[in-house]
Amino acid sequence: MGASPLQNCAHDPQIASRQRPGHPTRGQPARTVHLIVAIANQKGGVGKTTTAVNLAAALAMRRRNVLLIDLDPQANSSISFLDHTAIGRSTYDAIADANTSLRDIILPASLPNLSIAPAKIGLAKLEARLVGEMDAHFRLKDKIDQLQGEFAHIVIDCPPALGLLTVNALVASTHLLIPIQSSYFALEGTDDLLETIEKVRQRPNPSLRILGVVITMHDKRTALARDIREQIQKVFGSKVFRTVITKSVRLEESPAYKESIFTFAPDSTGATDYYSLCEEVIERAEARTA
Ligand SMILES: Nc1ncnc2c1ncn2[C@@H]1O[C@H](COP(=O)(O)OP(=O)(O)O)[C@@H](O)[C@H]1O
Numbered sequence: 001m002g003a004s005p006l007q008n009c010a011h012d013p014q015i016a017s018r019q020r021p022g023h024p025t026r027g028q029p030a031r032t033v034h035l036i037v038a039i040a041n042q043k044g045g046v047g048k049t050t051t052a053v054n055l056a057a058a059l060a061m062r063r064r065n066v067l068l069i070d071l072d073p074q075a076n077s078s079i080s081f082l083d084h085t086a087i088g089r090s091t092y093d094a095i096a097d098a099n100t101s102l103r104d105i106i107l108p109a110s111l112p113n114l115s116i117a118p119a120k121i122g123l124a125k126l127e128a129r130l131v132g133e134m135d136a137h138f139r140l141k142d143k144i145d146q147l148q149g150e151f152a153h154i155v156i157d158c159p160p161a162l163g164l165l166t167v168n169a170l171v172a173s174t175h176l177l178i179p180i181q182s183s184y185f186a187l188e189g190t191d192d193l194l195e196t197i198e199k200v201r202q203r204p205n206p207s208l209r210i211l212g213v214v215i216t217m218h219d220k221r222t223a224l225a226r227d228i229r230e231q232i233q234k235v236f237g238s239k240v241f242r243t244v245i246t247k248s249v250r251l252e253e254s255p256a257y258k259e260s261i262f263t264f265a266p267d268s269t270g271a272t273d274y275y276s277l278c279e280e281v282i283e284r285a286e287a288r289t290a
């Protein structure tokens, strides 16, 4: 691989973002786009958490305050940055309890400008707890509204299901990003996801935009992966991001070190891919608000 755009900046992502040629944080950002982006796909293991963690980190490197909200009871994105023992109250409390705000549960991540609203396994009980509540689908949105723009961007990591938690994320979000794994069964289940998105758009959140579909764990050496990419492009057309996330062992390793890919392996293809995805995300979001 050639020189990464992130080379020489392993230990200071903020400096990294200032030094990168053409990077929007040199001077003032051209426009201020406020993203609340849900990372959703009801299939497990497609790269939701890896995308949420590294997109949130990339956005934070642009020197804007970023909040990563973990809505998966498995808490993978929380423990990608935090130790289990550091997590007290969680997104369960913020959503279930009227008197707990997101501010009460938010913890700082090891990266400047990045905070986390962590999850715990107890979040799995939320659905049962909210049965019959009139505002069950709006709980997260209401709590995000209370933050009054304190965070420039919010990234929400969804669980592998289309239940109440994912619907709460879709209702609260301005944008949706769908990771699709480069695999033979890539498109299985996407109809159900699109149906849920349409239902959310019809009533609770008509302004929800599909920012795009990102192909993850792609191995460009294989003919199968190329076929799958074509298939995905046939179905989603221009919604598919130009950036494809290639398979990278470094991306698998970084959570164990409680780091994003940008500090753990800044020269890896994983860092280059997620950096470029972040640029495209901002580009697309800005194009829509222009
Ligand atoms: N681009 C990638 N290359 C290699 N491994 C990856 C990549 N993206 C994700 N993984 C690994 O695949 C597994 C599932 O990814 P994850 O992001 O947890 O998916 P999800 O949140 O959709 O369940 C994890 O072990 C993760 O480290």
Ligand SMILES: [Mg+2]
Pocket (backbone or CB within 6 Å): 048, 049, 050, 072, 076, 158
């Ligand atoms: Mg996950």
